[in-house]
Amino acid sequence: MKNSNDVILRTVVKGVVLIILTLGVYLFFSGHNAPGGGFIGGLVLGSAIVLLYITYDIETIQKKMPFDFKKVAALGVLLTTGTAMGSLYFDVPFLSQTDGYFHIPFLGEKHLTTVTIFEAGVALTVIGTLVTIILSISEDD
Amino acid sequence: MTIEIAIILFPIIVAALIPIFYRRLSKNVIGWVVFFIPLSLFILLTTFIPRISSGEIFSHTYEWIPSLNINFTTYIDGLSLIFSLLITGIGALVVFYSIFYLSKKESLHHFYCYLLLFMGAMLGVVFSDNLMVLYAFWELTSVSSFLLIAFWHHRKASRAGARKSMTITVSGGIAMLVGFLMLYAMSGTMSIREIIANVSVVSEHFLFIPALILVLLGAFTKSAQFPFHIWLPDAMEAPTPVSAYLHSATMVKAGIYLVARFTPVFGGEIIWFWAICGVGLLTLFWGSFNAVRQTDLKAILAFSTVSQLGLIMSLLGIGSVALYFGYTKESIVYTQATFAAIFHLINHSTFKGALFMMVGIVDHEVGTRDIRRLGGLMSFMPVTFSIALIGAFSMAGLPPFNGFLSKEMFFTAALKVSALDIFSLDSLGIVIPIVAWVASIFTFIYCLIIVIRTFTGKVKPDIQEKGLHEAPIGMLLSPIILVSLVILIFFFPNIIGNYLLKPAMMSVYPTFLSVEELTPKIYAWHGFNAELMMTLGVVLFGLVLYKLMKYWIRVYKWIPQKLTLNSMYEGLITKSENLSGKITNGYMNGNLTNYFVYIYVCFVVIVAGYFVTSDAFMWNPIGGSKVDHFELILIFVVMFSAIALIFVRSRITTVLINGVLGYSVAFFFVTFRAPDLALTQLVVESVTTALFLICFKFLPEINKEKSTRMWKFSKGALSILVGSTVTIVGLAVVNYDKFSAISTYFEDAYNLAGGKNIVNTILGDFRAFDTMLEVVVLFIAGLGIYALIKLKAREGEDK
Numbered sequence: 001m002k003n004s005n006d007v008i009l010r011t012v013v014k015g016v017v018l019i020i021l022t023l024g025v026y027l028f029f030s031g032h033n034a035p036g037g038g039f040i041g042g043l044v045l046g047s048a049i050v051l052l053y054i055t056y057d058i059e060t061i062q063k064k065m066p067f068d069f070k071k072v073a074a075l076g077v078l079l080t081t082g083t084a085m086g087s088l089y090f091d092v093p094f095l096s097q098t099d100g101y102f103h104i105p106f107l108g109e110k111h112l113t114t115v116t117i118f119e120a121g122v123a124l125t126v127i128g129t130l131v132t133i134i135l136s137i138s139e140d141d
Numbered sequence: 142m143t144i145e146i147a148i149i150l151f152p153i154i155v156a157a158l159i160p161i162f163y164r165r166l167s168k169n170v171i172g173w174v175v176f177f178i179p180l181s182l183f184i185l186l187t188t189f190i191p192r193i194s195s196g197e198i199f200s201h202t203y204e205w206i207p208s209l210n211i212n213f214t215t216y217i218d219g220l221s222l223i224f225s226l227l228i229t230g231i232g233a234l235v236v237f238y239s240i241f242y243l244s245k246k247e248s249l250h251h252f253y254c255y256l257l258l259f260m261g262a263m264l265g266v267v268f269s270d271n272l273m274v275l276y277a278f279w280e281l282t283s284v285s286s287f288l289l290i291a292f293w294h295h296r297k298a299s300r301a302g303a304r305k306s307m308t309i310t311v312s313g314g315i316a317m318l319v320g321f322l323m324l325y326a327m328s329g330t331m332s333i334r335e336i337i338a339n340v341s342v343v344s345e346h347f348l349f350i351p352a353l354i355l356v357l358l359g360a361f362t363k364s365a366q367f368p369f370h371i372w373l374p375d376a377m378e379a380p381t382p383v384s385a386y387l388h389s390a391t392m393v394k395a396g397i398y399l400v401a402r403f404t405p406v407f408g409g410e411i412i413w414f415w416a417i418c419g420v421g422l423l424t425l426f427w428g429s430f431n432a433v434r435q436t437d438l439k440a441i442l443a444f445s446t447v448s449q450l451g452l453i454m455s456l457l458g459i460g461s462v463a464l465y466f467g468y469t470k471e472s473i474v475y476t477q478a479t480f481a482a483i484f485h486l487i488n489h490s491t492f493k494g495a496l497f498m499m500v501g502i503v504d505h506e507v508g509t510r511d512i513r514r515l516g517g518l519m520s521f522m523p524v525t526f527s528i529a530l531i532g533a534f535s536m537a538g539l540p541p542f543n544g545f546l547s548k549e550m551f552f553t554a555a556l557k558v559s560a561l562d563i564f565s566l567d568s569l570g571i572v573i574p575i576v577a578w579v580a581s582i583f584t585f586i587y588c589l590i591i592v593i594r595t596f597t598g599k600v601k602p603d604i605q606e607k608g609l610h611e612a613p614i615g616m617l618l619s620p621i622i623l624v625s626l627v628i629l630i631f632f633f634p635n636i637i638g639n640y641l642l643k644p645a646m647m648s649v650y651p652t653f654l655s656v657e658e659l660t661p662k663i664y665a666w667h668g669f670n671a672e673l674m675m676t677l678g679v680v681l682f683g684l685v686l687y688k689l690m691k692y693w694i695r696v697y698k699w700i701p702q703k704l705t706l707n708s709m710y711e712g713l714i715t716k717s718e719n720l721s722g723k724i725t726n727g728y729m730n731g732n733l734t735n736y737f738v739y740i741y742v743c744f745v746v747i748v749a750g751y752f753v754t755s756d757a758f759m760w761n762p763i764g765g766s767k768v769d770h771f772e773l774i775l776i777f778v779v780m781f782s783a784i785a786l787i788f789v790r791s792r793i794t795t796v797l798i799n800g801v802l803g804y805s806v807a808f809f810f811v812t813f814r815a816p817d818l819a820l821t822q823l824v825v826e827s828v829t830t831a832l833f834l835i836c837f838k839f840l841p842e843i844n845k846e847k848s849t850r851m852w853k854f855s856k857g858a859l860s861i862l863v864g865s866t867v868t869i870v871g872l873a874v875v876n877y878d879k880f881s882a883i884s885t886y887f888e889d890a891y892n893l894a895g896g897k898n899i900v901n902t903i904l905g906d907f908r909a910f911d912t913m914l915e916v917v918v919l920f921i922a923g924l925g926i927y928a929l930i931k932l933k934a935r936e937g938e939d940k
Contacts, residue, residue: 027820033897035816037904043824050831070927077920080913097906115896115905118912125916129923130828136930138835 006055013055020048028123029116038119042126049127050134058139069135073128079121083114143201145215145268148185148225152178153261156254163250172240175253179232179260186225193222194640196647200270200334209273210331216270219644223483224267224391224398226641227490231390232260234619238498239382241615242505252292252380259285263391267398272321272331276314279359282395283310286387290379302375308714309372310362317359317399323352324406337405337651344410353407356399357416364396364450367424371706374443381501384439389446389497390490397450397486400457404479404649408461411564418458418558422576424451429583433690434697438500438510438595441587442493445536448584449489455573456482456551459558460649468653474557476650476659480638481550483645484663487637488535488543488630495623496532496591499525502612502620503595507604512590517600521609524617526596531624537588537683538581538676543630545676546663551577552672578675585683586690634663738856741863749866755879772812779805792840796833800826817900 028041052061087096099113155178163171189199199217206212217225236256243249262285265278283306291303327346328336336343343349360366365373376388387393400417407413428448435441460479466472502525503518504510519526531542538548555577559570600609611617630637638660646659653659667673686693702708728739782801789795803826810819887899887907896902904912 031898031901032905035820035898035900037817037898037901039904040817040821040824043821043828047824047828047831050828054831054835070924073920073923077917080916084909084913094910097909113896115901118905118909119901122912122916125920129919132923133926134832134835136927137832137839 009055013051017048017052020044020051024048028119031119032113032115038122039126041119042123043130045123046127046130049131053131053135053138058135069128069131071128073125073132076121076124076126076128079124080118081121083118083121086114143203143215144185145199145201145217146203146213148182149215149261149265149268151182151261152257152264156257156261159250159254159257166250168245168249171249171253172236172243175257176233176236176240178257179229179236182264183226183229183233186222186229189217189222190640193217193219193644196644205274210325211273212271212331213274214270214332215268216334217268218648219641219646220398220401220483220648221267223487223641223645224394225264227394227487228260228263228267228391231386231490231494232256234494234622235382235386235390238385238501238616238619239380241613242382242501243380252289255285255288255292256383256386259289259387259392263395266395270333272325272333275333276318276321279317279363279395280311280314282392283307283314283363286310286376286392289383289387290376292380292383293378296378298375299378302372302378305710306372306376309369313359313362313369316355316362320352320355320359323348323355327352333402340406343406349407350410350412353410353413354416356403356407357413360396360399361420362396363399364393364454365424365447366396366420366451366454367427367447368706370424370428370447371710373447374440377437377439377443381439381497381504384442385494385497385501389442389493393446393450394453394486394490397453397457397482400454401479401483401645401649404457404461404464405651408464410461414458414461414465414564416458417461418455418573421451421453421455421458422573422580424448425455426451426576426580426583429580429587432587433583433590434694435587436512438503438512438515438591439497441512441591442496442500445584445587446493448580449485449493449536452551452577452580453482453486453489455577456485456554459554459573462558462561462563463650463653465563473653473659475554476646476653477550477661478554478558479649480642480646480659480661481547481554483642484550484634484637485544485547487641488547488627491623491626491630492532492535492542492544495528495620495627496536498616498620498623499528499532502616505616506612507609509604512594514601514604515595516598517596518609519596521600522596522611524611524621526592528617528620528624529592529596531627532620533588533592535627537585538679540665541631542627543634544627546631546634546665548581549667549672549676550663552675556671574675578679581675581679582682582686585679586687589683589687631665634665638663734856738859741859745859745862745866748870749862752866752870752873769812772809775805775808775812779809790843792837792843795843796830796837799833800830803829817898 024041024044027036027044028038029036031037031041049061049065083097084094088094090096097113097115097118099115101112155175159171159175166174193199199215201215203213203215236253239252239256243252259282262278262281266275266282269275269278287303287307290306291299293299294303324336324343325331327343327348328339330336330339362369373388373393377384379388425448428444428446428451432441432444432448435444456478460476460482463472463475463479466475500510502522503515506522506525507515507518509515535542535544538544552574555574558566559573561567561570643660650659728735779802782798782805786795786798786802789798803822807819807822807826810816810822887903891897891902893902893906896906
């Protein structure tokens, strides 16, 4: 991933990454009722980030996105197991999920579920692990 | 939360908090904080004494895994109270002693963390009524003992000793677990009390004897009985407070506790009697015999502990005879052996604890524990000398110390049981008092060695130079308390008898009605009887043999080095390591192709084997389904790329063709209306291809494989087998009807899980447990890859 003459790739990626990221977020939220979900959303988001790393060099992206992706993955695992444990606090079996309809100003009636938090954990783990693996391999020169 | 559970959990919770908060604590404070825990627990437990001694029993059940019969049942009766008082009482003294013993430079937080962990585990062992909970705590004591022995882990001997103790005690523990499971199979309950209540059901069962032997294995390994005693001398590599606490006063007595606890179940059986009594006596003799030749003070004490544990064990064996007779006027006599066992257990903890602390003081102040280099310390360290004198003479069984009382009772029991005519005692019985007497002579000799070699004679010049002086009062206080107990118990033994031993006897003999008869009055003076003569004989012969030691010390050289238990153990460990190394290296040879062969052979054998044996290969080849033109093209693409993969020579082409294969499969998912799968497959395929391209430069050239024609042929055959298995299974599952379909669970997904996408309700709700664990596995795998790559890089830097 050196600074080479790849103007076309860079220009295209700037636009494409935006589309992929949007798709990823869409897939993540549509998961409950349509195709999508935490795993696939996380994969798409992760692959967008990987694409950025491939196109630009690691230092540039690290400067703009100063995350430690190992910690992102750890946060994901914590969220997943946390929602699982959390149900014990409400005296229902381990991993119970619940949902409900809420009225939110400006957005109208929305269907919110605790599965979303669980799925967010899945997505974060997938992003974190994916980027960690690919970064550590490509850094290994 | 009841008080009993709180007692168990308190030390464990504090142990968990120490690593978090130790940075905020000064090294001077941490010991005092920890000291407070056993002290408060000890005071709390003493409040139980009046009620327990009046026959009350505290029990509480906290449902843990009721479906498996595993409940956290705590149970405090006389027997567990004695042990818990020892654990917390000696624990408090040991922690107090260690504050002064351990240098502030040591990693004290580790030490106290392990020590508290042990304390909690040990309390768990004696308070648990449930077999599985007891087993878990039992192994936790082994683990914490391992950590404490290896406390100075930079020393090779410490690590070896820790490993040895762990290997032996844990193997015994596993045997015990199997014994427990047999007990469960026989009685249908995990509760020890319920098993004792249903003894008649258990004792008729054919598993009774195997369970007995396995439980005893656990007890013998833990209590360092012959031939498993070899771990205890090596465990002396631990810091002296640990030796005083775990390896003389508490942990090694867990086996005694187990035997006493299970006496109502197994007692009265001939194997139980001879196993415990025989092994106990052998251990008693072998321990004392070997203690004499040791030159390290701690090693002498280690072997003496082994020997004393054997003494207590054999007393419990003699005591179990009473259960053979049942409750009669005559059989009460034999219960007194058990009474003596528990009494000696308490006495041993007091004098042996004091002796270990004394050795620690000598080591700390003089810098050596080798009796060949020590001598003449009496005038420099008078208090330490008095401690050693009282402790050693109590161990030797001399008045006016508590060891005299229990030693006399031991002789009484040995004489009584030898006169019996059951269990072939009429022919073999005479051996018991003889072994007891001979072992007592050796005990007397090593007690003399401890006192005379260390404290009398001339001071060696190299030690003189250091400027000897008495230890600080903080270190002396704990052993002083213990030796004052040694004397107090001699003068007022019946206080212990009435308040502690009486309820404990009730736990060992629950079927015996008369409690008063079970607790005899303890007297120091019985008149001129056989026991007193035996003690006098011990003293006389002991003194003579000590004087003549240089003439008979050669006896120890008769046993060839090859035949010692230690070298047998070492040989066993080395051989098993070599063998397992050979086996593992045989199949893990680093060749990826071989690993695939293992995986696929298993796959074919299990999957195809199941389908063949269950006669499930039924399908309708036409089945009314129609194949589209589009699908035909896809099939052609997939087949072409799969076959092409085999013949491609360039790595990059392989990667790309593999991608083609993957994307075509994604198209299949689209045509079969599985958008979730198709999406996932597409993205995974893209990421995999990117990953391949990144890894590309690290991969070696594809070399032409050099292998025999036969091997190539069998690999080809295996590939075809795998392929056909998958194909046929895929075709057969449509008509498969051996199991009921699970799809009915998910039909009501919207109402149950509130989602319209059934795939996601399965992932996030119905089978969320799988998903959660997969997430954890994914994370661990990612960390594994990261660690592997980064570690390799660091090694490269070093070179």
